Amino acid sequence: MKIKDFLKETNGSYILEKVLNKDKTWLFLHDDLEVPKEAVEILRKVKSGYPVEYIFEEVWFYGDRFYIKEGVLIPRDDTEVVLERAIKLINEKCKTKSEKCKIVDCCTGSGVIAIEIAKHTNAKVIATDISDTAIEVAEKNIALHNVDVEVKKCDLLKCEGEEIKADILVSNPPYVENSWQKPNVYEPDLAFYGGDDGLDIVKELILKAKDLKYKAAVIEIGYNQKNLLSEFLKDKAESFEFFNDLAGNVRGIEIIF
Numbered sequence: 001m002k003i004k005d006f007l008k009e010t011n012g013s014y015i016l017e018k019v020l021n022k023d024k025t026w027l028f029l030h031d032d033l034e035v036p037k038e039a040v041e042i043l044r045k046v047k048s049g050y051p052v053e054y055i056f057e058e059v060w061f062y063g064d065r066f067y068i069k070e071g072v073l074i075p076r077d078d079t080e081v082v083l084e085r086a087i088k089l090i091n092e093k094c095k096t097k098s099e100k101c102k103i104v105d106c107c108t109g110s111g112v113i114a115i116e117i118a119k120h121t122n123a124k125v126i127a128t129d130i131s132d133t134a135i136e137v138a139e140k141n142i143a144l145h146n147v148d149v150e151v152k153k154c155d156l157l158k159c160e161g162e163e164i165k166a167d168i169l170v171s172n173p174p175y176v177e178n179s180w181q182k183p184n185v186y187e188p189d190l191a192f193y194g195g196d197d198g199l200d201i202v203k204e205l206i207l208k209a210k211d212l213k214y215k216a217a218v219i220e221i222g223y224n225q226k227n228l229l230s231e232f233l234k235d236k237a238e239s240f241e242f243f244n245d246l247a248g249n250v251r252g253i254e255i256i257f
Contacts, residue, residue: 001040004031011052015042018056050186061112067140071133073109073191078245079172079220082252083113085243086170086218089254090121093168093215100124102166106156106205107173109191111138111149117170118147126164128154131190156201157208169209169217173201176222198222203232206255210236216256223249 006012007027016027019039046052051074053059059068061075062083068074094101101123105114108127111134118125127138127149135153142149152159157169174194182192194201202219209217221229226242233240238256245251 001035002031003027003033003035006035006039006043007031009043011046012043014052015039015046049184051184054186059110062116064112064116064145066110066112066115067137067144068110069133069137070186071131071188072137073187075110075112078247078251079113081243081245082170082172082218082220083116085252085254086113086117086168087120089216089218090117090123090168094121094123101168102126103168103170104128104157104164104166106154106169106171107191107201108138108151109134109172111141111151113170113172114138114149115141115145115147118149119145123168125149126166127151128157128159128164130155131188133188156205157212163208163212165212165214167215169205169214169219171205171217172220173205175199175202175220175225197225197228199225199228199232202229206233206236209255210257214257216254218252218254220252221250223251226250229253 006016013024016039019036042055053068053074054070057067057069059066059074062080090101090103103117103123103125105127108114108129111127114125114127129135135151138151157164174192175198176192176194177198178193178196202221240253240255242250242253
């Protein structure tokens, strides 16, 4: 296969740039060359459904490059709106405090949200996850970006028998209904499924944050969970507001306790 034909494939340019260590301009100037067998094999694997991010152990989020590997959820672009909402809330709520605000990024996965919050706010950030693989990946990314984020292995907000107290909770938790069929079988079930309606973990986080006297929370949710969550939150928050992603679908909720 020639380079010019390979470039027509989804992820074709990215695969060749990585395999050949060349940029797009070089590829277009040499598009009559044969594609190396390694690239063809990678494309075959990607077409079968294996994530290209896992192959090259790299993912881009909020303009930054992060390490990723199998066993950890691949960050989605849509989560950037959740991050931006969290950064805005943190900077608003914490600007009058004499000491640093304490933020918990629960279900941190690869750590991308915690790391970007550390970069764009003056908060003290703690990242938690129950997965050993996620903890390992998050720690590597924290070192890669040279930010001050503390990582803890926890069951949601409970770490070694103690609950974490903080000012603001941020989370992209598992929120998919158990009946949903994952299009990508290679990502971990632990990062997706949240009970029959998908809200088991979301609700538990909200109740824990309220009980621990968190001031606010920003949580990613599913596009179809607005009504169920509105009913649940009626007597549990001072106020709450849903917000959409760039496609106009409900993507998250901001809660003031």
